[in-house]
Amino acid sequence: xxxxxxxxxxxxxxxxxxxxxxxxxxxxxxxxxxxxxxxxxxxxxxxxxxxxxxxxxxxxxxxxxxxxxxxxxxxxxxxxxxxxxxxxxxxxxxxxxxxxxxxxxxxxxxxxxxxxxxxxxxxxxxxxxxxxxxxxxxxxxxxxxxxxxxxxxxxxxxxxxxxxxxxxxxxxxxxxxxxxxxxxxxxxxxxxxxxxxxxxxxxxxxxxxxxxxxxxxxxxxxxxxxxxxxxxxxxxxxxxxxxxxxxxxxxxxxxxxxxxxxxxxxxxxxxxxxxxxxxxxxxxxxxxxxxxxxxxxxxxxxxxxxxxxxxxxxxxxxxxxxxxxxxxxxxxxxxxxxxxxxxxxxxxxxxxxxxxxxxxxxxxxxxxxxxxxxxxxxxxxxxxxxxxxxxxxxxxxxxxxxxxxxxxxxxxxxxxxxxxxxxxxxxxxxxxxxxxxxxxxxxxxxxxxxxxxxxxxxxxxxxxxxxxxxxxxxxxxxxxxxxxxxxxxxxxxxxxxxxxxxxxxxxxxxxxxxxxxxxxxxxxxxxxxxxxxxxxxxxxxxxxxxxxxxxxxxxxxxxxxxxxxxxxxxxxxxxxxxxxxxxxxxxxxxxxxxxxxxxxxxx
Ligand code: NAI
Numbered sequence: 301x302x303x304x305x306x307x308x309x310x311x312x313x314x315x316x317x318x319x320x321x322x323x324x325x326x327x328x329x330x331x332x333x334x335x336x337x338x339x340x341x342x343x344x345x346x347x348x349x350x351x352x353x354x355x356x357x358x359x360x361x362x363x364x365x366x367x368x369x370x371x372x373x374x375x376x377x378x379x380x381x382x383x384x385x386x387x388x389x390x391x392x393x394x395x396x397x398x399x400x401x402x403x404x405x406x407x408x409x410x411x412x413x414x415x416x417x418x419x420x421x422x423x424x425x426x427x428x429x430x431x432x433x434x435x436x437x438x439x440x441x442x443x444x445x446x447x448x449x450x451x452x453x454x455x456x457x458x459x460x461x462x463x464x465x466x467x468x469x470x471x472x473x474x475x476x477x478x479x480x481x482x483x484x485x486x487x488x489x490x491x492x493x494x495x496x497x498x499x500x501x502x503x504x505x506x507x508x509x510x511x512x513x514x515x516x517x518x519x520x521x522x523x524x525x526x527x528x529x530x531x532x533x534x535x536x537x538x539x540x541x542x543x544x545x546x547x548x549x550x551x552x553x554x555x556x557x558x559x560x561x562x563x564x565x566x567x568x569x570x571x572x573x574x575x576x577x578x579x580x581x582x583x584x585x586x587x588x589x590x591x592x593x594x595x596x597x598x599x600x601x602x603x604x605x606x607x608x609x610x611x612x613x614x615x616x617x618x619x620x621x622x623x624x625x626x627x628x629x630x631x632x633x634x635x636x637x638x639x640x641x642x643x644x645x646x647x648x649x650x651x652x653x654x655x656x657x658x659x660x661x662x663x664x665x666x667x668x669x670x671x672x673x674x675x676x677x678x679x680x681x682x683x684x685x686x687x688x689x690x691x692x693x694x695x696x697x698x699x700x701x702x703x704x705x706x707x708x709x710x711x712x713x714x715x716x717x718x719x720x721x722x723x724x725x726x727x728x729x730x731x732x733x734x735x736x737x738x739x740x741x742x743x744x745x746x747x748x749x750x751x752x753x754x755x756x757x758x759x760x761x762x763x764x765x766x767x768x769x770x771x772x773x774x775x776x777x778x779x780x781x782x783x784x785x786x787x788x789x790x791x792x793x794x795x796x797x798x799x800x801x802x803x804x805x806x807x808x809x810x811x812x813x814x815x816x817x818x819x820x821x822x823x824x825x826x827x828x829x830x831x832x833x834x835x836x837x838x839x840x841x842x843x844x845x846x847x848x849x850x851x852x853x854x855x856x857x858x859x860x861x862x863x864x865x866x867x868x869x870x871x872x873x874x875x876x877x878x879x880x881x882x883x884x885x886x887x888x889x890x891x892x893x894x895x896x897x898x899x900x901x902x903x
Pocket of ligand 1: 388462485576603604605606607608609639641642687689690701716717718722742744763764765769893
């Protein structure tokens with residue numbers, strides 16, 4: 301039997317334990333800890349220093365990941381303090397690339413210390429989908445206070461980061477991604493809900509792994525998949541009507557199928573499909589502005605015409621249509637594609653897939669180009685975009701030729717294939733072969749480059765979705781539009797290009813520095829909310845009022861007057877910033893916040 305005093309004492313013990321060496325003297329006395337803990341009373345900075353030293357002492361990335369996972373389960377505040385203050389170092393551990401390694405090993409490194417009465421998220425089997433209300437009830441019982449989650453990242457583990465079908469092991473992705481939503485954009489950690497649909501796996505390796513933690517069955521057919529997923533989504537929607545659903549790492553056809561089915565029925569988006577196009581568009585807009593020739597004179601050659609290549613190209617076409625008022629067919633004519641059979645033309649003699657047909661050239665006469673080199677000579681591109689998975693495809697010869705072709709302007713070169721072993725070229729190669737004139741963005745993170753004989757250090761741009769998905773999540777959670785339109789993504793891409801400061805522009809950086817991610821996320825979320833209100837899809841009077849009552853601030857040198865401009869007012873930005881969660885700065889603040897928002901530490 302417990303009475304009120306017991307539960308007060310229990311919660312004080314819990315808060316005290318998490319405050320750790322920062323526990324104030326009065327709390328130590330009340331909990332009778334004198335003589336049982338070290339006497340030093342520290343502040344959070346000192347704890348962070350110790351945690352960082354411990355993190356750095358781990359010799360492998362996976363060990364660092366495990367250390368951080370256990371730290372998070374013990375002390376959310378310290379974990380996020382550490383992540384925020386060392387974002388550039390830690391983001392690649394809690395997310396790509398290390399999270400991929402963690403997922404591959406997930407069943408072997410679980411549990412990452414999840415103490416009793418804490419939850420990592422939901423593991424939903426096919427049969428659970430028949431009892432979703434019970435699953436949601438269990439989740440609610442576990443939480444210290446029934447505060448609804450406001451964002452979920454949901455995967456079925458079928459296509460994890462290009463590593464293939466990892467089944468339930470894919471849970472590491474929603475967990476890691478939601479940590480980035482919190483760190484990069486200030487979503488409340490206690491209101492994030494990772495979900496894995498444990499519907500089986502087609503991976504023999506996992507089906508035969510004695511430690512595999514998921515359902516040991518092959519994946520169901522499409523009908524069963526869509527019906528079961530519908531039961532999950534409807535139950536979530538019933539229980540938490542304003543919940544933002546981010547679909548993650550589903551197999552390509554299911555990813556498109558789910559998005560098509562749900563995007564206008566509930567608040568949801570797919571980062572692989574929509575976030576990627578958005579972040580590349582942001583970098584491309586920055587590059588076109590700096591290239592030194594009018595946008596309409598760009599000639600863009602894509603190497604690789606798979607789902608990523610065609611998806612990205614479609615977003616870039618929108619840029620010429622929306623910002624430069626070009627008719628869609630004229631904008632489309634600025635694009636050429638090379639796939640494994642050469643330049644994609646309508647008359648090259650093979651049957652093209654529907655997605656390739658859209659970009660097939662009809663103006664090539666008898667000319668066919670079998671290789672990238674031939675296509676380069678034929679197209680004379682101003683921009684070369686690689687989404688081919690072919691390592692080193694942008695050879696020295698090709699890079700040097702891009703430099704010659706664009707002698708009067710700046711060559712745009714985006715080797716976007718991931719991981720590094722598939723990248724079409726490195727930053728160093730691109731800089732060296734273009735006399736340091738390249739406007740560069742890659743899919744993978746390359747190291748900085750010092751221009752030989754100078755102290756001039758150049759930072760490569762990375763088209764990392766991390767720039768946009770946390771901000772889209774924040775914007776959507778705050779203003780809750782009826783649904784998320786393409787133009788909202790477009791506004792975010794514009795705001796991303798606008799968010800570079802003078803130093804970044806002067807250094808030819810196409811993206812803001814990752815250390816500024818919180819500030820950038822606030823700007824992008826403000827642009828999202830402004831666009832959502834302009835489109836009439838926001839019901840909350842609060843946001844409608846502050847968007848309409850304040851003129852957008854001009855933070856862009858773009859004078860095209862386009863309708864989707866990615867702008868926002870200082871008032872909206874200020875409001876967004878005040879609503880972003882951040883870790884408590886002091887133990888006193890932590891104690892007050894733990895009492896008012898007990899859920900933060902439960903996830
Ligand atoms: P995919 O396999 O669907 O497409 C690859 C394309 O490259 C196909 O058109 C294929 O014909 C072409 N290709 C392959 N070998 C070739 C060769 N030897 N010569 C000429 N063309 C060749 O792959 P998907 O899904 O389109 O992804 C491509 C790459 O893009 C991946 O490495 C992926 O990691 C990367 N990616 C990067 C993103 C980013 O930077 N944020 C986002 C999404 C994808």
